[in-house]
Amino acid sequence: MNSLQQPRHSFKQQMHHAREEAIVAAASRLLGEKGFEAMTVDEVAAAVGIAKASLYKHFAGKDDLCAAAMVHVVERVQRFIAAQPAGLPAMERLRALLRWTIEMQLSDDMPILLSRNSGLAGPLKECEAYQASLQQISAQILGWIGEAQQAGQISPALPPDVVLCALLARSADPLLTMLRDRGTYSDAQILDWAMETCLNGLAARAPQAAAPGAA
Amino acid sequence: MNSLQQPRHSFKQQMHHAREEAIVAAASRLLGEKGFEAMTVDEVAAAVGIAKASLYKHFAGKDDLCAAAMVHVVERVQRFIAAQPAGLPAMERLRALLRWTIEMQLSDDMPILLSRNSGLAGPLKECEAYQASLQQISAQILGWIGEAQQAGQISPALPPDVVLCALLARSADPLLTMLRDRGTYSDAQILDWAMETCLNGLAARAPQAAAPGAA
C-alpha cells in the first residue's frame, strides 16, 4: 500500500506546486503588463482559471502574491546566469544579460525591477527571499563588472554598483515603450539601439590622444 | 460703476485661475510622487485645502485633472526652452535640458513623461492640448539634435527621434530612484553619472581613424 500511497502523496504535492507555479506565472505576467496598482487579484485568478478564494489559500494577500512573482523573476535571472557558458569573458556575460532583460521587456514579460513609485517597493523590502536572491545575483554581476573594468571595457571611473544599477534599470526603461508605441521601428532595432546607447554610455572613454597601448 | 465692476470681474477671474493653478500644481506633485493609480483626488483636494466637490467644478474627473497636470509640466518645459540664451550651441541646449529634467526628478518633482504602464497614457493620447504642446517641444528638440549630429557631437547613426526618446526617457529613469534609495551617493553625484552615461551613450563613436588597429 505504501507503494501506492507514496506516489499519490507526491502527486498531490506536485499538483499543489504546479498550481502555485501557474498562479505566480500569471501574476508575473500581469504585473509586468499593468503594474502593481492596476493589476487585480481577480484578473490573476481568472487567468489561472480558479476562484479568487482558492488563490488566497496559496498566498496571504496581494502583496505576498506579487512578492512571490518578483522572487520568481529573480530566480529566472539566477538560472540565466547559471546557464552561461563557462569560458565567456565578463563583458560578454554582461552584454548577454542586458540583451536578455531587454528582450523580456519587449516581449511584455516581467521586468527585473519595478517602474519607479511602485507600491510594491515597500512590501518587497521586507521579503527576505527576494532580498537574498537579489543580493546573490548582484554579487555575481558586480564581479563581472569589476573584470570588465579591469579589461578596459567599462569605465573605471564609475563605481561598480552604479554600473549595476544602470544595467538593471534598462529592464524598466521607459525608452523601450516609447519607441515601441511610436510604431515605426521593429523590436530588433529597438533592442539594438537600447543596448548600444546603454553600453556606450558605460564604456571607457575613447583613447582621445591616440593612447599607445590602449584597447 | 464700470470702473469698479471691471476690476471686480477681473479679480474673480484671477482667483479662479489661481485656484486652478494651485490644484494643478498639487496634482502635478502628487502625480510625480505616487503615480497615476496611487494618487487620489482626495489627496489633491486636501493638499489644496478645498473640498473634493469643489475640485470637480474645475475638472471633469481624475483623468482630466491629471491631463491638465501633464500639460502644465510640458508648458514648463516650453518656458525652459524659451528661456535659453540665444547664442547657445545646440549640444549645450540639449545638455542643459537633460540636466534640468533630471534635477526635476531628483527633487521629487514631476517627470516629463510617465513611468511605463501608467493608466494615464490612454487618456493622454486623446488630450489635444497635451499632444500639441508635446509636439511643439519635440520639434524644437529634434532641431537641436540634428545640429548636434552635424557638429559630430551626437552619433549620426541614431535616428533623431530615437535620440529624443532617449533623452526624455531619462526624466523617468528608474536608475535615479535606484541610486537614490541606495543612500550612498549625493544627488549631485547621481546627476553627474546619469548625465554622463546618457550623453556618452548618444555620443558619436570615438575617432577610430586615430587608432589604426582599433578594437
Next chain:
DNA sequence: GTCTATACAGAGATAGAC
C-alpha cells in the same frame, strides 16, 4: 463655487458549504 453628505463601483479579503 464651495461646502457636507452620500451614492456607486471596484477590488481586497473572508465565510461557510462541499
Next chain:
DNA sequence: GTCTATCTCTGTATAGAC
C-alpha cells in the same frame, strides 16, 4: 483546497443646501 456568495473598505463621482 476549491467553490459561491458576501463583507468591507476605499476612491470616484454627484446631489443638494448655501
